[in-house]
Amino acid sequence: MFMGYHIITALDIGSSFIKALIAREDKKDSKIEVLGKGIVACGGLRKGEILHLEEVTSAIAKSVNLAQEEAGQKVKSCVCNINGSHLFSTLSQGLVSVSRADQRISPDDVARALHQAENITLPSNKEVLESFPIDFIVDGEKGIKQPQGLKGNRLEVRTLLLCIFSPVLENLTKAVLNAGLKIDDIIPSAIAAARSCLTNKEEELGVLLVDIGSATTGMVVFEEGNLIDYEVFPIGSANITNDIALGLRTDIVTAERIKKEYARIFSKGKKPKKKSASDKIQIPDKSLVFSKRELRDIVESRVSDIFTEIQKVLKKKLSQKLLPGGIVLTGGGAKLPGLEDYARQNLKLPSRIGVPKGIEGLEEDPSLSVVAGLLRGKSGFMGWEAPEEADTGFFRKIGNIFRIFLP
Numbered sequence: 001m002f003m004g005y006h007i008i009t010a011l012d013i014g015s016s017f018i019k020a021l022i023a024r025e026d027k028k029d030s031k032i033e034v035l036g037k038g039i040v041a042c043g044g045l046r047k048g049e050i051l052h053l054e055e056v057t058s059a060i061a062k063s064v065n066l067a068q069e070e071a072g073q074k075v076k077s078c079v080c081n082i083n084g085s086h087l088f089s090t091l092s093q094g095l096v097s098v099s100r101a102d103q104r105i106s107p108d109d110v111a112r113a114l115h116q117a118e119n120i121t122l123p124s125n126k127e128v129l130e131s132f133p134i135d136f137i138v139d140g141e142k143g144i145k146q147p148q149g150l151k152g153n154r155l156e157v158r159t160l161l162l163c164i165f166s167p168v169l170e171n172l173t174k175a176v177l178n179a180g181l182k183i184d185d186i187i188p189s190a191i192a193a194a195r196s197c198l199t200n201k202e203e204e205l206g207v208l209l210v211d212i213g214s215a216t217t218g219m220v221v222f223e224e225g226n227l228i229d230y231e232v233f234p235i236g237s238a239n240i241t242n243d244i245a246l247g248l249r250t251d252i253v254t255a256e257r258i259k260k261e262y263a264r265i266f267s268k269g270k271k272p273k274k275k276s277a278s279d280k281i282q283i284p285d286k287s288l289v290f291s292k293r294e295l296r297d298i299v300e301s302r303v304s305d306i307f308t309e310i311q312k313v314l315k316k317k318l319s320q321k322l323l324p325g326g327i328v329l330t331g332g333g334a335k336l337p338g339l340e341d342y343a344r345q346n347l348k349l350p351s352r353i354g355v356p357k358g359i360e361g362l363e364e365d366p367s368l369s370v371v372a373g374l375l376r377g378k379s380g381f382m383g384w385e386a387p388e389e390a391d392t393g394f395f396r397k398i399g400n401i402f403r404i405f406l407p
């Protein structure tokens, strides 16, 4: 119907919502315009992973139907996310001797080096989802992005491997296929968020993106344009809601309302000191009264849990990194007022809220960063492009799964 356009469907399977977008991408200038959107609440996940398959399948089908109605067309396949705290990353290296007599590095040498780096021993039920090359080293010379054609004896590659607990991947694939959609690609949530929120300049400089969802927080770190770390931990904005419900002795729906309406996080030295009459908050239809201070303490302790995890990663894994690109906070949880200042103070880094940029017809809302990034796929990713022969394990693995689940 749309000549000169690709139709792309993005599906973000989140712990609180399933979000679907149908968009068209102009083949000429790659501009993306959203044609339809469907967002459906779903309780079938736990900490980013599918727990109740049928519930998730039906929510996927509903969200895609809503998007189809708005877009006025049907879709058959999608790009979806994968998330959960079983996702982990590890650095790996591959080393081969250059095979040609003239010592020019061939695509085959590159492929062999990459395969060797991907060929690591993992505990049972874990597999490499994808490999992100960082750089090549030719006869000890580091930082090479395109080794093909260069002369040398030893070719090494350093790569970040993203690994996953296989049953999580299988359940995800089942849920999407059962909803009647094929899968074009699967992209980890925080990488998708980075695709829609970060600038190339930030990725070059060194930047940490934090996707605060409802039940998980994902972190990705880029340096010199490369992905160098990926972490997920099982705390998110729903932990704040749950604690509000417990602390103020109310139900989850009211707690969520209170969070969205009244919660904020204060940076040190910015807390209101004086007690005043307006210190009390009343929720009349629930005959609930509480002090702003009570709410503040609850929000502060859960947000501080999240930042303790971020600090751990910064200290343990990134001790040498300066990250002049700063920290970019996104995901629905990043909508908490005051978070940007809090992050700046807590991490002593430049900080901003990340929203999806440059997609026509889509609000610049942090909770849409992942689904928007899925529309972009991996295009324009890193300054490095894999030669065809050097395709990583990702498509092979996914290919096998398609074979298992497709009729």
Ligand SMILES: Nc1ncnc2c1ncn2[C@@H]1O[C@H](COP(=O)(O)OP(=O)(O)OP(=O)(O)O)[C@@H](O)[C@H]1O
Pocket (backbone or CB within 6 Å): 013, 014, 015, 016, 017, 047, 048, 083, 189, 212, 213, 214, 215, 216, 217, 236, 237, 238, 241, 256, 259, 260, 331, 332, 333, 334, 335, 336, 337, 366, 367
């Ligand atoms: N204005 C707001 N203030 C505070 N929190 C908010 C606000 N709006 C949304 N949230 C929170 O954002 C969370 C939802 O974010 P998001 O849609 O990114 O999560 P998700 O993708 O479903 O979950 P996950 O990524 O953990 O699987 C909810 O916990 C919600 O309460």
Ligand SMILES: [Mg+2]
Pocket (backbone or CB within 6 Å): 014, 015, 189, 213, 214, 331, 370
């Ligand atoms: Mg999410």
